[in-house]
Structures are given as C-alpha cells and as structure tokens.
Amino acid sequence: AQSVSQHNHHVILSEAASLELGCNYSYGGTVNLFWYVQYPGQHLQLLLKYFSGDPLVKGIKGFEAEFIKSKFSFNLRKPSVQWSDTAEYFCAVNANFGNEKLTFGTGTRLTIIP
Amino acid sequence: DSGVTQTPKHLITATGQRVTLRCSPRSGDLSVYWYQQSLDQGLQFLIQYYNGEERAKGNILERFSAQQFPDLHSELNLSSLELGDSALYFCASSVDTTGPYEQYFGPGTRLTVT
Numbered sequence: 001a002q003s004v005s006q007h008n009h010h011v012i013l014s015e016a017a018s019l020e021l022g023c024n025y026s027y028g029g030t031v032n033l034f035w036y037v038q039y040p041g042q043h044l045q046l047l048l049k050y051f052s053g054d055p056l057v058k059g060i061k062g063f064e065a066e067f068i069k070s071k072f073s074f075n076l077r078k079p080s081v082q083w084s085d086t087a088e089y090f091c092a093v094n095a096n097f098g099n100e101k102l103t104f105g106t107g108t109r110l111t112i113i114p
Numbered sequence: 115d116s117g118v119t120q121t122p123k124h125l126i127t128a129t130g131q132r133v134t135l136r137c138s139p140r141s142g143d144l145s146v147y148w149y150q151q152s153l154d155q156g157l158q159f160l161i162q163y164y165n166g167e168e169r170a171k172g173n174i175l176e177r178f179s180a181q182q183f184p185d186l187h188s189e190l191n192l193s194s195l196e197l198g199d200s201a202l203y204f205c206a207s208s209v210d211t212t213g214p215y216e217q218y219f220g221p222g223t224r225l226t227v228t
Contacts, residue, residue, distance in 0.1 A: 032214045034216065036219075042221070043116065043204065043219045043220060043221045043222055044204065044206075044219040045116070045219070046216050046218070049216050051214050090157065094214070100170070101147060101159035101162055101170055101172055102147075102149075102157075102159065102206075102217060103159070104156060104157035104158075105156075106156045107156065107157075
C-alpha cells in the first residue's frame, strides 16, 4: 500500500524567507507525485506534478519540487515566500499505471508572518 | 475555478439522517473520485467511478454509497449519519484512465452532523 509522510506539521516563516517542505512516500513501483495547496476555506488546487522526465519540476506561483528517487522524496521549495502563501500544503502520490486514487500526506500548515 | 462543481456547499443535519452530495465533473472528464477530509483522518479516498462503473473503493463505510449517472455526474449518499461523519467531502475528476492525469478538485461540501 502507498503511504505519504509530511514531517512538518506547521511551519511559520517571515515574508521573503526560503521554504522547503518535506515529502516522503512509500511505494514499490513507479509513481506520480503531486503537491496541492488549500487556501483557507477553499478547495485543493494543484501546485505542480511529476510524472516522468526532469526530476526538477516547476509549478505555479514560483513553487518547484525535486523528485529524488533514491530517497523516495518530493520536497517542495520556494525561494522567497509571500504572505499570500499562507495555506495548507498536501503532498500526494498515485501509482503510475493509470488514474488511481490519490494517497495524501497529512498536510503542512504554512503561516507567513508579514 | 477547477470546473468541478459540488452541491450543496454546506449541509447541517441530525444523527440518523440520510443526505446526498452531488458532483459534476469537468467537461470531458470520465473519472470521478470522492474524498473525505476530517481533522482526525486527514484526506481519505472513498470511491472512484469511471464512465458509470465503480472502479475502486477506499475507506468507504457500508453506510455510504455512490453512483455515477449517464451524464457523468455523481452522487454520494450517506445514511444513518453519525457525529463522526462530520467532514468536508471533496469530489475530483480526471479525464481518462490511460493517464497519468492530474485530478481536479471541486469546492467541497461541508457536512455537519448534530
């Protein structure tokens, strides 16, 4: 069975600080990897995704993530955060052989202090 | 706006009652997924339909059922409701099974059982 671990439950940063949120997954086969963001009171929005190819993927709003297969990791990064990045961030994985259910991590709440 | 619509936005009901949540996928999407988001369980996959047929089941209680209609909209039926069923229920859709493709999430239905 797939599982996803997000070790940072709540991260507090000042504006302009750099961000890295950890995500590790457990699955024996090839996976698709996703980061979703949930702004307060809103639905999940896709930030970025990795299916194959270049392990460094760029998403919306200046976010990027790097897939490191040997570490089963897909960490999310942003060089300089803004107050508007305050949200909950979810890492998710599904098996890379069709459209399978997403398995989500527990989420990381990011609070940006102006 | 993801293109996935869900109604109602909020639902307040009493224990023992039955409710129906509705989801319309993005135009052209054949797969519909239902997820439950609660404080203690996080985001959990419930069930998936593809082109009218049940495709996968997750942690869905026997009191819950779903279906996908010929026009591809889906309904999630929750019966004999308990306090613990209070949660945010998300619907997501994706285009096909010969993916991989990302899932697009609707705004959710917030269910409160009193």
